[in-house]
Amino acid sequence: MAEKGVKLLGMWASPMVNRVEWALRLKGVEYEYVDEDLANKSADLLRHNPVTKKVPVLVHDGKPIAESTIIVEYIDEAWKGGYPIMPADPYERAQARFWARFAEEKCSSALYPIFTATGEPLRKAVHEAQQCLKTLETALEGKKFFGGDGVGYLDIVVGWYAHWLPIIEEISGASVVTSEELPLMKAWFDRILAVDAVKAALPDRDRLLAANKARREQLLAA
Numbered sequence: 271m272a273e274k275g276v277k278l279l280g281m282w283a284s285p286m287v288n289r290v291e292w293a294l295r296l297k298g299v300e301y302e303y304v305d306e307d308l309a310n311k312s313a314d315l316l317r318h319n320p321v322t323k324k325v326p327v328l329v330h331d332g333k334p335i336a337e338s339t340i341i342v343e344y345i346d347e348a349w350k351g352g353y354p355i356m357p358a359d360p361y362e363r364a365q366a367r368f369w370a371r372f373a374e375e376k377c378s379s380a381l382y383p384i385f386t387a388t389g390e391p392l393r394k395a396v397h398e399a400q401q402c403l404k405t406l407e408t409a410l411e412g413k414k415f416f417g418g419d420g421v422g423y424l425d426i427v428v429g430w431y432a433h434w435l436p437i438i439e440e441i442s443g444a445s446v447v448t449s450e451e452l453p454l455m456k457a458w459f460d461r462i463l464a465v466d467a468v469k470a471a472l473p474d475r476d477r478l479l480a481a482n483k484a485r486r487e488q489l490l491a492a
């Protein structure tokens with residue numbers, strides 16, 4: 271008989287896993303969280319996601335779903351009556367998906383080089399990330415959240431920037447999201463981090479800082 275209930279295979283420091291936790295919490299869905307050791311993946315993870323072998327994987331009544339953005343959309347459809355994550359209007363839904371893809375393909379990849387660069391390459395990486403975030407910020411104009419008055423799909427997809435970027439800034443010594451350069455994004459950082467469902471599922475800042483500091487030193491030494 272298939273196992274019943276909702277299980278999330280995750281990893282404590284994964285922003286992609288946070289997306290799924292936020293969606294489940296916004297919907298009020300009870301779930302079991304299983305933390306994976308990605309250096310020694312469990313048989314459960316390999317069985318449920320044999321294709322990419324990555325977290326997050328959501329297992330709903332025994333059926334696995336992989337890829338964080340797909341899982342978030344699945345949660346919205348499977349628990350339709352609860353908190354609405356995707357916009358009701360088809361055009362707005364298409365816009366949310368467009369910006370999510372833009373952020374994922376352009377902005378997220380523009381943030382990683384800041385983590386490992388120093389000197390002139392760091393200055394260049396910061397400039398490129400800021401240009402990308404400025405474009406993304408236009409989707410926030412006149413709104414509290416990307417989703418409007420409340421957290422929506424795009425907020426969930428890019429919400430990790432609010433927690434991770436200040437940590438990347440602290441480690442690299444760079445300033446990326448400032449009130450001068452990105453005022454709407456900066457205000458949104460504060461707003462999204464104050465949302466209960468988001469606050470309740472964020473990795474501990476000190477632990478994340480220490481892990482990333484060690485990782486940067488390792489990468490710089492290599």
Ligand SMILES: N[C@@H](CCC(=O)N[C@@H](CS)C(=O)NCC(=O)O)C(=O)O
Nearest residue numbers: 284285286308324325326337338339
């Ligand atoms: N596009 C995937 C990315 C997932 C991903 O990169 N997961 C990482 C943790 S953040 C992972 O499982 N890495 C283990 C591996 O690559 O073997 C998603 O959004 O779910």
